[in-house]
Amino acid sequence: MKKVARIVTPFVIASFTMGSVSAMAAPSAVVDGLVTTQEALNADQVSADRARVMELLSRDEVRDQLVAQGVDPAQVEERVAALSDQEVREMNARLDQMPAGANAVVGALFTVFIVLLVTDLLGLTNVFPFTR
Amino acid sequence: MRFQLMRSARWPGALLFLVGLLLSGCATTPPLSEGTRSAIPARQLVDEVPFQGQRDYQCGPATLAMVLEHGGRTASVDELIPQVFLPGREGSVQPEMLATVRRHGLIPFVIPGRVDAVLQEVAADRPVVVLQNLSLPWWPMWHYALVIGYDLDDEGLVLHSGETPRMAVSIGRFDTTWARSNRWAFVALPPGELPASGVNRETAEAISAFESVQGAQTSLPAWQALAGREPKLALVQFGLGNALAATGKAREAARAFRRAVEVDPEFAAAWLNLGLMLRSLERMGEANDALNRAAEIPGPLQERAQRRLEAR
Numbered sequence: 143m144k145k146v147a148r149i150v151t152p153f154v155i156a157s158f159t160m161g162s163v164s165a166m167a168a169p170s171a172v173v174d175g176l177v178t179t180q181e182a183l184n185a186d187q188v189s190a191d192r193a194r195v196m197e198l199l200s201r202d203e204v205r206d207q208l209v210a211q212g213v214d215p216a217q218v219e220e221r222v223a224a225l226s227d228q229e230v231r232e233m234n235a236r237l238d239q240m241p242a243g244a245n246a247v248v249g250a251l252f253t254v255f256i257v258l259l260v261t262d263l264l265g266l267t268n269v270f271p272f273t274r
Numbered sequence: 275m276r277f278q279l280m281r282s283a284r285w286p287g288a289l290l291f292l293v294g295l296l297l298s299g300c301a302t303t304p305p306l307s308e309g310t311r312s313a314i315p316a317r318q319l320v321d322e323v324p325f326q327g328q329r330d331y332q333c334g335p336a337t338l339a340m341v342l343e344h345g346g347r348t349a350s351v352d353e354l355i356p357q358v359f360l361p362g363r364e365g366s367v368q369p370e371m372l373a374t375v376r377r378h379g380l381i382p383f384v385i386p387g388r389v390d391a392v393l394q395e396v397a398a399d400r401p402v403v404v405l406q407n408l409s410l411p412w413w414p415m416w417h418y419a420l421v422i423g424y425d426l427d428d429e430g431l432v433l434h435s436g437e438t439p440r441m442a443v444s445i446g447r448f449d450t451t452w453a454r455s456n457r458w459a460f461v462a463l464p465p466g467e468l469p470a471s472g473v474n475r476e477t478a479e480a481i482s483a484f485e486s487v488q489g490a491q492t493s494l495p496a497w498q499a500l501a502g503r504e505p506k507l508a509l510v511q512f513g514l515g516n517a518l519a520a521t522g523k524a525r526e527a528a529r530a531f532r533r534a535v536e537v538d539p540e541f542a543a544a545w546l547n548l549g550l551m552l553r554s555l556e557r558m559g560e561a562n563d564a565l566n567r568a569a570e571i572p573g574p575l576q577e578r579a580q581r582r583l584e585a586r
Contacts, residue, residue, distance in 0.1 A: 173554045174550075175550055176519060176547045176550055177546055179516050180486055182509065208360070210362065211363060212360070213356075214356055217356045217357065220357075221370065225369055225373045226369075227483075229373065229483070232369055233369055240369075241368070241455060243366050243417055244331040244416055254413060258410070261410060266450050267410060268406070268408045268451050269415060271438065
């Protein structure tokens with residue numbers, strides 16, 4: 143995917159520059175050209191425009207990942223829009239390893255049951271309500 | 275099965291070994307500073323957090339429904355499921371928990387990973403969303419719950435958790451399960467309210483992320499509150515300046531950008547924005563001084579400031 147980004151990025155940058163659409167500066171509508179707060183937070187990036195383009199591509203990738211994980215395509219747009227730039231980067235980097243809070247019922251293998259029961263009684267875990 | 279187990283002499287030994295390993299790894303006393311202990315009431319129960327029971331895998335949406343309702347935003351679990359639940363993972367991930375709070379008009383602030391911080395928020399009448407691993411690291415059972423109360427005398431917390439309202443858990447047991455998520459917790463507050471456990475650069479980042487979703491008008495009270503609490507953070511003055519500029523308050527915006535560069539004279543973006551604001555107010559001399567400063571500071575904005583100076 144990085145490779146794709148490397149190929150696509152110059153074209154996207156070019157299309158933005160040639161069209162000179164100021165969609166990227168939309169948040170500061172009253173005075174033109176202000177540096178936005180999100181931009182300032184991403185200030186360690188080499189170039190603000192480039193960072194913005196990467197951000198858009200990165201949001202596309204997260205969108206694809208969410209759809210692949212079974213999210214309704216009608217919902218995915220709004221879900222991605224509500225993420226901050228940093229959260230988009232995190233989700234791109236490690237969605238697979240992220241803990242997904244679920245409280246799934248443990249498919250209780252007997253050994254696991256015993257170990258968790260003991261650790262529950264020791265106060266190290268909190269799986270079985272009856273141990274409290 | 276049972277017969278085989280009893281015949282195997284290795285079992286009890288292995289189990290003991292495992293438990294010993296776990297004990298040495300995780301058994302630490304939860305840190306609760308004396309300072310916090312004396313600064314907050316001995317017991318507290320956040321008012322009016324109506325319990326929402328979870329169904330299969332839905333602790334994320336259920337926890338969100340409760341914390342949103344406490345913040346005055348009503349959203350049903352059924353409405354929240356398609357917004358936050360990830361079918362492929364049979365659960366909800368942290369960034370999307372925060373994002374969903376934003377969509378409903380509250381600002382999610384991740385708080386420091388200390389029991390102190392959780393208790394400080396609860397003492398200030400805010401329920402705290404926590405991510406726990408109720409099981410062990412090698413067999414994770416990730417779970418979102420809502421801390422709604424505590425009692426220092428019996429070292430206990432009260433949680434709305436899963437299918438159990440007002441579940442009592444000792445602080446020690448809670449902390450071992452919480453530690454496995456690197457002690458991740460957040461509060462969800464209306465714009466204008468700030469975390470009781472302290473503010474820093476991340477607080478500004480949280481408001482900025484909220485602003486990208488809900489707009490400057492809605493976020494302005496949050497920036498004003500943060501600037502009131504931490505006037506010496508240049509980034510906060512900068513964020514306030516942008517929110518003021520976007521809502522048409524040009525003079526106040528210029529003053530905020532001015533304060534930002536007073537705190538941090540190397541803040542190129544703030545010089546640039548100050549220059550542009552002053553220009554819009556037709557204070558050309560001051561505007562050019564500010565743009566010149568922006569053009570002098572090495573970095574990605576240098577060229578942008580230069581272009582602005584040329585295009586007067």
